[in-house]
Amino acid sequence: MTDLEKEKTKILISLGIGFAVLYVILDKKIFIYLSVLSVFLSITKTKISFQAVNYLKKIFNFIQNLLFGILIFSLYFALLFPVSFFWRLLNKEKFCYFLRNDKETFLLEVKEKINFKNQW
Amino acid sequence: MKIMGISALYHDSAAVLIEDGNIIAANQEERFTRVKHDSSFPYKAINACLEQSKTGIKDIDVFVFYEKPYSKFERITETIYAFAPKGFISLKEFVKGWSLKKFSFEYNLKDLDINPKAEILYSSHHLSHAASAFFPSPFEESAVLTVDGVGEYSTTLISKGIKNDIVPLKEIRFPHSIGLFYSAFTYFLGFKVNSGEYKLMGLAPYGNKSRRKNDFKEKIKKEIMDIKKDGSIFLNQAYFEYCTGNKMINEKKFFNLFGFKKRLENEEINQDHCDLALAVQELTEEVMINLARTARDIANSQNLCLAGGVALNCVSNSKILESEIFKNIWVQPAAGDAGGALGAALGAYHIHYGKERKLTGYDKMKGSFIGVEFSNDEIKKSLNKFEAVYDFIEYKDLVNLTATLLAQGNIIGWFQGKMEWGPRALGNRSILADPRIDDIQQKINMKIKRREGFRPFAPSVMEEFVEEYFYPAVYSPYMLFVSYFNGRYRNILPDGYENMGVKGKLEFKKSLFPAVTHVDFSSRIQSVNQETNPLFYGLIKEFYKITGCPMILNTSFNLRGEPIVATPEDAYRCFVKTDMDYLVMGNFFIERKKQKYKEEIDLDKLND
Numbered sequence: 001m002t003d004l005e006k007e008k009t010k011i012l013i014s015l016g017i018g019f020a021v022l023y024v025i026l027d028k029k030i031f032i033y034l035s036v037l038s039v040f041l042s043i044t045k046t047k048i049s050f051q052a053v054n055y056l057k058k059i060f061n062f063i064q065n066l067l068f069g070i071l072i073f074s075l076y077f078a079l080l081f082p083v084s085f086f087w088r089l090l091n092k093e094k095f096c097y098f099l100r101n102d103k104e105t106f107l108l109e110v111k112e113k114i115n116f117k118n119q120w
Numbered sequence: 121m122k123i124m125g126i127s128a129l130y131h132d133s134a135a136v137l138i139e140d141g142n143i144i145a146a147n148q149e150e151r152f153t154r155v156k157h158d159s160s161f162p163y164k165a166i167n168a169c170l171e172q173s174k175t176g177i178k179d180i181d182v183f184v185f186y187e188k189p190y191s192k193f194e195r196i197t198e199t200i201y202a203f204a205p206k207g208f209i210s211l212k213e214f215v216k217g218w219s220l221k222k223f224s225f226e227y228n229l230k231d232l233d234i235n236p237k238a239e240i241l242y243s244s245h246h247l248s249h250a251a252s253a254f255f256p257s258p259f260e261e262s263a264v265l266t267v268d269g270v271g272e273y274s275t276t277l278i279s280k281g282i283k284n285d286i287v288p289l290k291e292i293r294f295p296h297s298i299g300l301f302y303s304a305f306t307y308f309l310g311f312k313v314n315s316g317e318y319k320l321m322g323l324a325p326y327g328n329k330s331r332r333k334n335d336f337k338e339k340i341k342k343e344i345m346d347i348k349k350d351g352s353i354f355l356n357q358a359y360f361e362y363c364t365g366n367k368m369i370n371e372k373k374f375f376n377l378f379g380f381k382k383r384l385e386n387e388e389i390n391q392d393h394c395d396l397a398l399a400v401q402e403l404t405e406e407v408m409i410n411l412a413r414t415a416r417d418i419a420n421s422q423n424l425c426l427a428g429g430v431a432l433n434c435v436s437n438s439k440i441l442e443s444e445i446f447k448n449i450w451v452q453p454a455a456g457d458a459g460g461a462l463g464a465a466l467g468a469y470h471i472h473y474g475k476e477r478k479l480t481g482y483d484k485m486k487g488s489f490i491g492v493e494f495s496n497d498e499i500k501k502s503l504n505k506f507e508a509v510y511d512f513i514e515y516k517d518l519v520n521l522t523a524t525l526l527a528q529g530n531i532i533g534w535f536q537g538k539m540e541w542g543p544r545a546l547g548n549r550s551i552l553a554d555p556r557i558d559d560i561q562q563k564i565n566m567k568i569k570r571r572e573g574f575r576p577f578a579p580s581v582m583e584e585f586v587e588e589y590f591y592p593a594v595y596s597p598y599m600l601f602v603s604y605f606n607g608r609y610r611n612i613l614p615d616g617y618e619n620m621g622v623k624g625k626l627e628f629k630k631s632l633f634p635a636v637t638h639v640d641f642s643s644r645i646q647s648v649n650q651e652t653n654p655l656f657y658g659l660i661k662e663f664y665k666i667t668g669c670p671m672i673l674n675t676s677f678n679l680r681g682e683p684i685v686a687t688p689e690d691a692y693r694c695f696v697k698t699d700m701d702y703l704v705m706g707n708f709f710i711e712r713k714k715q716k717y718k719e720e721i722d723l724d725k726l727n728d
């Protein structure tokens with residue numbers, strides 16, 4: 001097998017697995033077809049299989065991005081956004097420092113002691 | 121006690137090895153991976169430091185990371201809270217880039233076979249900068265000012281260094297950042313953030329001291345950056361997107377304010393761009409001078425140590441020097457984040473372990489020549505690999521020959537001794553030429569660096585001649601200050617110079633040393649000292665004997681967009697790819713005309 005073929009097989013098999021996972025998560029039959037198609041193409045040596053790699057990769061990336069976006073979107077609005085209200089209430093000074101130009105100086109006293117032990 | 125300091129995973133990663141407080145080796149990862157500003161974990165730089173000092177990884181007692189990862193994470197979360205519901209995109213980008221490898225120092229160390237008893241420590245970003253500035257400086261006590269984009273929370277820190285301790289006093293916190301302000305305009309003017317800031321600084325002298333420039337300044341002060349008397353600033357976040365999105369600025373708001381769009385990378389530079397660059401540079405200087413004054417007042421010292429990315433702005437450094445707020449100023453040559461590795465190591469040694477700091481009256485940077493080094497045997501091996509044609513010449517004759525060839529107008533690659541630490545080539549990985557030649561600047565830009573340069577090159581001047589040629593006479597061994605050519609070396613400017621545009625001003629011969637004179641007669645000088653680099657000093661001296669000119673043009677040994685060469689192999693490949701006339705590596709003299717390879721060497725083919 002040439003390097004190119006190896007690479008193709010690797011990509012197609014991972015795509016096959018990826019689509020299978022998507023099928024399990026989303027329960028849409030299209031993904032199982034795409035998964036089978038990927039695995040099938042990975043064992044053939046046609047020219048199409050090389051071109052198909054690119055298209056499949058694009059489709060997969062698109063769906064992955066979309067799902068990722070939805071996930072972050074929900075995380076953001078379900079968790080971080082509501083928490084931000086509490087944060088603002090409890091850290092009024094910090095919040096104003098970010099956005100309000102209402103002080104003579106933006107130099108702050110350094111309160112933390114130097115330490116080399118922890119990561120905070 | 122052997123301590124390794126490491127900076128990584130943000131900007132420029134680097135590794136530094138110190139032993140009992142002495143700097144043994146310091147290397148930046150980009151030089152080995154050949155990826156400019158490489159921020160990946162510096163495995164190659166660590167290896168280079170170990171090899172260079174003949175130390176095993178197991179011999180290292182302490183590993184120190186240059187910042188606190190959790191604090192940084194906390195700052196990012198708090199920024200999201202402060203800007204909700206606007207920060208969705210920045211959160212998405214953040215999560216996308218997240219991986220354990222990218223965030224955990226210890227996780228990365230696992231790939232190295234370190235001593236299980238070795239201690240692992242964490243400095244903090246600005247403390248690392250401050251330590252990199254104060255501990256190697258020649259001062260017993262000093263005010264320390266560190267200014268950059270952002271670390272954990274701080275964007276600016278004023279501290280006081282005394283003996284083996286640093287006491288942080290005041291800080292400016294994110295999102296108000298002079299570094300990010302400068303980067304935002306770097307982006308708006310069509311240069312790359314984190315590397316193009318130098319270009320903005322270089323463009324500023326093309327700006328006219330006109331009403332237009334003052335207009336820009338007023339607008340920025342009123343709308344974008346409020347400068348307080350003590351040097352602290354407030355950045356109006358309506359104009360920026362670094363908190364909420366994946367861009368530096370709100371382009372629409374910038375357009376509305378300045379009346380022109382963000383310059384595209386290949387778009388021609390016009391007078392508006394230059395005037396805005398000058399406005400931004402002047403405002404930055406104003407902030408830095410105010411900060412310096414505050415630092416002097418609260419730290420109560422006549423000495424100043426500077427570090428952080430903004431301390432690479434040699435024009436603003438010089439303005440602080442000229443303001444005479446401080447008697448003495450010392451700047452860490454690797455002022456950017458790479459330098460954090462050095463500060464982390466020195467900080468741990470002196471502050472955490474409380475070890476004494478010995479003063480010698482000089483700085484401890486060894487001329488910044490603390491990187492990898494190659495013997496003649498190693499150089500020869502590389503040359504043979506490329507079937508290079510070379511002569512072995514004793515140093516005395518080699519220096520004479522090189523100086524003679526420089527005086528004849530040749531461009532010469534000069535590769536000697538230990539690699540420089542920090543972004544500037546200081547005479548060990550340099551391309552050299554005669555600064556008096558009219559078109560040498562264009563020739564180097566076109567044929568060697570392959571770029572259209574509007575910035576002049578730097579001159580390396582024998583230290584004792586600085587005063588005769590420049591005003592003010594600055595001691596600048598690391599190219600971190602600018603100075604102006606004295607009147608007798610300048611040419612008289614033609615009428616209408618202000619309106620000659622970038623090209624006109626660039627091409628006008630401004631002094632007897634046109635290739636190293638900026639449009640405002642300034643020059644980013646390197647004062648070369650006989651003791652710190654005898655070979656390089658000897659070369660300039662030989663050139664002076666032949667020509668009566670005590671300076672040579674010195675630019676870094678690299679192509680556009682590539683890091684400075686580290687190894688003989690890098691140097692030879694760069695040499696054949698360009699139109700350099702000669703290459704001098706160690707004792708080997710290599711003439712371009714005689715080489716088998718005339719262009720890029722395909723390494724794969726070579727290995728077949």
Ligand SMILES: [Fe+2]
Nearest residue numbers: 268428429457
């Ligand atoms: Fe920094």
